[in-house]
Amino acid sequence: MPFSEFGLEDGILRAIKKVGYVRPTPVQAAAIPKVMRGDDITAIAQTGTGKTAAFVLPMLHQLSLRKAENKLHGTLALILAPTRELAIQITESIHSYGRHLSIRVAAIYGGVDENSQIRAARKGANIIVATPGRLIDLLERHKLDFSRLEVLVLDEADRMLHMGFLPDIETIVAALPKRQRRQTLMFSATFPREVESLAKRFQHDPKRVQVGAKNNPAETVKQAIYEVPPHLKDAMLLALLKDETFTRVLVFVRMKDGANRLTEILRKEKISVTRLHSGRTQEKRQKALADFKQGAVRVLVATDLAARGIDIDGVSHVVNYDFPVNPEDYIHRIGRTGRAEHEGEAISFVPKGDLNLLGILEMAIGQRLPRKQLRGFDYYAKSPAIEAAPAKKDWRKRTREREVAKPQKPTARPPKAAAKKFPNSR
Ligand code: AMP
Secondary structure, eight states: OOGGGGTOOHHHHHHHHHHTOOSOOHHHHHHHHHHHHTOOEEEEOOTTSSHHHHHHHHHHHHHHHHHHTTOOOSOOEEEEOSSHHHHHHHHHHHHHHTTTSOOOEEEEOSSSOSHHHHHHHHTTOSEEEEOHHHHHHHHHTTOOOOTTOOEEEETTHHHHHHTTOHHHHHHHHHTSOOGGGSEEEEEESSOOHHHHHHHHHHOSSOEEEEOSSTTOOOTTEEEEEEEOOGGGHHHHHHHHHTSTTOOSEEEEOSSHHHHHHHHHHHHHTTOOEEEEOTTSOHHHHHHHHHHHHTTSOSEEEEOGGGTSSOOOTTOOEEEESSOOSSHHHHHHHHTTSSGGGOOEEEEEEEOGGGHHHHHHHHHHHTOOOOEEOOTTOOTTOOOHHHHHSOOGGGHHHHHHHHHHOOOOSOOSSOOOOOOOOOTTOO
């Protein structure tokens, strides 16, 4: 089905053509007709499936009809998203799809000065894209007017709940026109009970849109598990990065400190790298993302902050340096590659201590992930730290080993040493 069959306004069709979309993605084909009819929808769609356009295009269509009748006043649509980055990205998409329309958009998110955001909203923003924290702050201070609101979008609903935004969302929704008087569109990569309950309370007879199997990672991503002891993760990452097909690599770690440490290590090895985590200023976060998107750096080391919604074209590989704590995060992380039907690869490092998490993930997605071994990699090497501080009971043996195995820098092939076999490597 071509885009022209949705009955979208001509300016929108021209914009779509300009960005190069030839046909709708499955979630667009399923959702757009329902949204155009005015239905509430609950869409379960992986990231990277084109879901932003699925709600933005019909929204722009409705607003441009109003505009044509000279009846476009006030804020008619609110889009809530979990992170600043995603809010910015959605705003950019609205600008791009709405380039031929004069619809006003304001983005409201924390970490930057609020005054310009308030001004943009008050100047008559027809669409507001916001993160819940900053929005609630402005709402409580009566800086925003949602009395005319007609469309509410909850994007990445599961992620927002996971981040603890439920009370904020409840307060925001309570300040909007009643559900019978607005259209509520909910998008979520997974559909846990909490999201279901949100749908029941906030929506009015919603239609379900489901693309791909529930809770299943994007089908275009090749997945592999590398069982590796924690002290060899750096060496393994460096070994993988020797492969030139790793052109744009997103590496996920659990903690900010871990992101800083790993970035330093990669930098020392002359790998172009930047980092994205909540400990950095908004400006630095945006620069890191822009550098990575434009290909100015090859590797982006990120915490889960970057896992949701961020649209980065051509990520060749996602590496879970630290295994994600819950299956939802795994699905979102690997969804950063293989976007819009391009092939991608997701590699997860799983030390022995994380095998239980792997088991939980495999149960959740109903699939055993392929185990792989990196050819030529020494799984039995000791880490520099262990070499430097040998356990007392076999100090003599270790001292002998150190004499033969001097170089201590983690390399693709660390010095061989007679360590105990890592029990879970195959
Ligand atoms: P999203 O899931 O909305 O973040 O979109 C993921 C990527 O798919 C973005 O880079 C979009 O520009 C792209 N995209 C969205 N719709 C289409 C389409 N119909 N054809 C090709 N690419 C698309």
